[in-house]
Amino acid sequence: MLTVLVYGCIPDPLEVSGIPVVPKQIVVTTQMVPDRSLIVLLTRTFGALEASEDSDPQEVLDQIAVTDAVVTLEGPTGTSTLQALGNGF
Amino acid sequence: MGIGSRHDWRHDGALVVQYTLGKRFAVSAVWEFISGARFTPVIGQYAIVAPTLTGVDLVPVYADINSVRLANAHRTDLGLKFRSRPGVNSRWSGSPVYNTCNRANPIGITIEQDETTNELRYQQPGLFGLIPFISYGFMF
Numbered sequence: 001m002l003t004v005l006v007y008g009c010i011p012d013p014l015e016v017s018g019i020p021v022v023p024k025q026i027v028v029t030t031q032m033v034p035d036r037s038l039i040v041l042l043t044r045t046f047g048a049l050e051a052s053e054d055s056d057p058q059e060v061l062d063q064i065a066v067t068d069a070v071v072t073l074e075g076p077t078g079t080s081t082l083q084a085l086g087n088g089f
Numbered sequence: 090m091g092i093g094s095r096h097d098w099r100h101d102g103a104l105v106v107q108y109t110l111g112k113r114f115a116v117s118a119v120w121e122f123i124s125g126a127r128f129t130p131v132i133g134q135y136a137i138v139a140p141t142l143t144g145v146d147l148v149p150v151y152a153d154i155n156s157v158r159l160a161n162a163h164r165t166d167l168g169l170k171f172r173s174r175p176g177v178n179s180r181w182s183g184s185p186v187y188n189t190c191n192r193a194n195p196i197g198i199t200i201e202q203d204e205t206t207n208e209l210r211y212q213q214p215g216l217f218g219l220i221p222f223i224s225y226g227f228m229f
Contacts, residue, residue: 011193011218013201014160016211020152022133029137039142045135045150048200049209061145064136088136 022047026066038073042066042088061087097155100124117168117185123194125162127155130198130211160213162194183224191219 025045032038043064051060065088073080103121110116133150140146168185188194193215201212 009191009218009220011191011215013212013214014193014195016198016213019130019157019211020132022150027135031138031142039138041136041138041145043136045133047133048131051134057144061136
């Protein structure tokens, strides 16, 4: 009964204001398998209130992926343009 | 030398009022105020390629350290005390109430999802609300 009483008196949470907004930035991540492949992922930062653990990962990726970029690699042998695979890859 | 953010209480005070009603009754009221503690919330996320190449991982983006302050915490406690037997072998009982206003004294910031609109929002949950209890004491 005491547990029910204490649980019933849990106060409503307070609302929050003044949280900074994350600046929109392009995120470039790469992963390379030696002598095999090189993957470059271009996405944008998004706010903590724009997606949760229950959100569809594909929908989130569609919203944050950068799909209109041209990625090139410059090296001793010249410049190579990477092929776009979609969804920011 | 710095101090932990949880101990950064810029203002901390209490107002205590006690009054005796005759020989047997006494009332008391306490109002305590503590300014909000500093906090470093998650304000965003970004995606990186998972090391296993099976998808993407989300990495949190934090605000500047201790840049956000939680809401001020204050509560009101009321008490009523009754002494049934004055003297050396006195007994007394009371019925105090902790946090009479049932206000949340925030312990952090969480991200909760609204059940009806499925929107996410920040919230500051409290730990203890209104707690009435009975006290009894005696001397011998």
